Amino acid sequence: MENSQFLTGFLTILVSATLVAILFERLRLPSILGFLLAGVIIGPHGFRLVSDVENIHQLAGFGVVLLMLTIGLEFSLDRLKGSKQIAIIGGTLQILLSIALAIGFSAWRHWTLNEGFFLGSIIALSSTAIVLKYLMDRGELDTQYGRVALSILIFQDLAVVPLMIFTTGLGGGTGSIIHALGWAFLKTALLITGVIMFSRLVLERLMHRVAARGNREIVFLTAVVICLGIAWVSGELGLSLGIGAFFAGLMFANTDFGDELLGEFVPFRYIFVSIFFVSIGLLFDLDFTIQHFGVVIATLGLVLVVNFVVMTVIIMFFGLPLRIAMAVGIILSQVGEFSFLLLEVARSSSAINPYLYQVILSTAFLTMVMTPFLFYLVPIVNRISERISLFGIPAAEWTKSVKATRGLKDHIILCGYGPSGQDLAQTFLEEKIPFILIEMNPAKVKEARKHEIKVIYGDAANKEVMKRAGIRHARAVVISFPSTIGIEQIIRVVQRLNSNVMLAVRTQYEQEMPKLYALGADIVVMEEWQASYELNRLVLEYFEVPREKIDRHLDRIHSRKELAIEEAILKKE
Structure with missing residues (x-):
């Protein structure tokens, strides 16, 4: 009977997770949010379709192990390439400041120092999955604020492991933080030493000998046994199973079998991750949230305000304008999926009491529910930041060249030095067309200067930067990147400063053109x-379609393009 009850609950979770994933995909919302809501609906505080919560949590715990294993397999500091300074220094400052402010808040609420430390660790992590989906849906991933946000998120993801060590070290003990963390790091050092020795002395030789038998299933099973064995050792040392799984994944990532193992685990990861987030939703107690509404709202306000203010100040500290800093602050103000991972580790290791667990769970849950609506504030904040730019970074500190525009007249202002911008710059140089470049990526600014290109480091949507670029005497402005919001803001600034200038822009989607x-x-x-034009041409050439037929198809595409442009211009007039 117990097995039947467990299977019923397990099946209910899988069915609800599948239905929610389909629904939220149609709504273009993150599935993680749907999994949490599904858990609330089917759980003991909802319609009570699932009652065997403890066994489900044990299954979800295996999902944590699998998730940490794949994080280890995918781990690479190269992901921070090009943004290491702002990611590592900025990310570290952000986590430390969040912890410090959370400790202060906890003292006000008469919570323990350990609980304040843990609360800060929880609120310091934002959702990579949600923010990444938002940036990709809006075509903002390659914008300046998109790149900055992504680099911070990647660092936060990497910081999960030490934070898990902190959490485990603080669990179940009454000693000082230094004593608890000292023991945790000593155990971690012992685990790492063992993993390194096993990797160098045994792993490669063993895996190649198993692989020589030519049976992929045996190779996979051997790898699973090794990974779970290391996770078990980690648990026996008093660390979490997830920490051991991470180091096991990291160990395999440096072998010839890492990519193959990752490919085998990914399908299972999605299943168990969905179970994990649904199981978190099962624990969400709506009655508790209502009864302790004041505390939950105060904590919610702390999370949103602290994350927004801390992130905004840190981004501005690196010399980026207020508009970029505030946009990053908004999209990173929520609590992310790895916060729930830490929360579950804390619950299982008794790092926090049940009351604080529910407060943090309610707060984290509400921030994720609010996240899609917070994103709508980005354009509003961008407009507001233009009016309060006096409180941002002074133009003299983030524009490198005051002399760059001297003598420039009837020139082109080129915004962006990506692949398209580089091709345009090369063309302008060869044709001796006067131009000046505006770019916010320091590496690209440095590269442009190597080619003796006049360049201003700054945000093209800032009117002071446009003035520095000589917009009042410019003949044309060319925007070479596809960011919709960024382009719209630049156009508005250009129109206010010089409405006679020719504006050439680039966009990804046809519906944005009008x-x-x-x-x-x-x-x-x-x-x-x-x-469409290039795909038609190349595919038809591959199949050796006669040139006149290819031209006819290309003419059809060109005609449709011209018609759409005419219609858009007519609407403009």
Whole structure:
């Protein structure tokens, strides 16, 4: 009967997770949020469709092990390439400041120092999955604020492991933080030493001998046994199973079998991760949230305000403008999926009491529910930041060249030095067309200067930067990156400063074209058309279709493009 009850609960979770994933995909919302809501609905505080919560949590615990294993397999500091300074220094400052402020809040609430330390660790982590989906859906991933946000998120993901060590070290003990963390790191050092020795002396030789038998299943099973064995050793040392799984994954990542093992685990990871988040939703107690509404709202306010203010100040500290800093602060103000991972580790290791667990769970849950709505504030905050830019970084501190525009007249202002921007710059140089570049990526600014290109380091959507670029005497502005929001803001600034300038912009999607023309763009290059044109040409050439037929198909695409442009211009007029 117990087995039947467990299977019923397990099946209910899988069915609800599948239905929610389909629904949230159609709504273009993160599935993680759906899994949490599904857990609330089917759990003991909802319709009570699942009652065997403890066994489900044990299964979800295995999901944590699998998740940490794949994190280890994917771990690479190269992911921070190009943004290491802001990611490592900025990310470290952000986590430490969040912990410090949370300890202060905990003292006000008469919570223990350990609980304040843990609360700070929880609120310091934002959701990579949600933010990444948001940036990709809006085509903002390659913008300055998108790159900064992603680098911070990657660092936060990597910081999960030491934070898990902290959490485990603080669990179940009454001693000082230094004593608890000292023991935790000593045990971790012992585990790492053992893993390194096993990797160098046994692993490669063993795996190659197993692989020589030519049976992939045996190779996979051997790897699973080794990984789970290391996780078990970690648990026996008093660390979490997830920490051991991470180091096991990291060990395999440096072998010839890492990529194959990752490919085998990924499908299972999604299943167990969905179970994990649904199981977290099962524990969400709506009655508790209502009864302790004041504490939950105060903690919620702390999370949103602290994350926003801390992140904004840190980003500005690195010399980026207020608009970028505030945008990053907003999209990283929520609590992320790894916070729930830490929360579960804390619960299982008795790092926090049940009351604080529910307060943090309710707060984290509400921030994730609010996240899609917080993203709508980004354009509003961007407009507000233009009016309060006096409180941002002074132009003299983040524009490198005051002399760059001297003598420039009837020139082109080129915004962005990505692949398209580099091609345009090369063309302008060869044709001796005067131009100046605006770029916010320091590495690209340095690269442009190597080619003796006049360049200003700054945000093209900032009117002071545009003035430095000589917008009042410019003949054209060319925006070479596809960021929708960024382009719209630049167009508005350009129109206010020089409405006679020719504006050429680039966009990813056809539906954005009429709006860009309406705002004042003179030329809109649409990436979908260019891709369609090239794909048609190359595929037809591959199949040796006669040239006249290829030209006819390409003419059809060109005609549709011209018609769409005419319609967009007519709407503008």
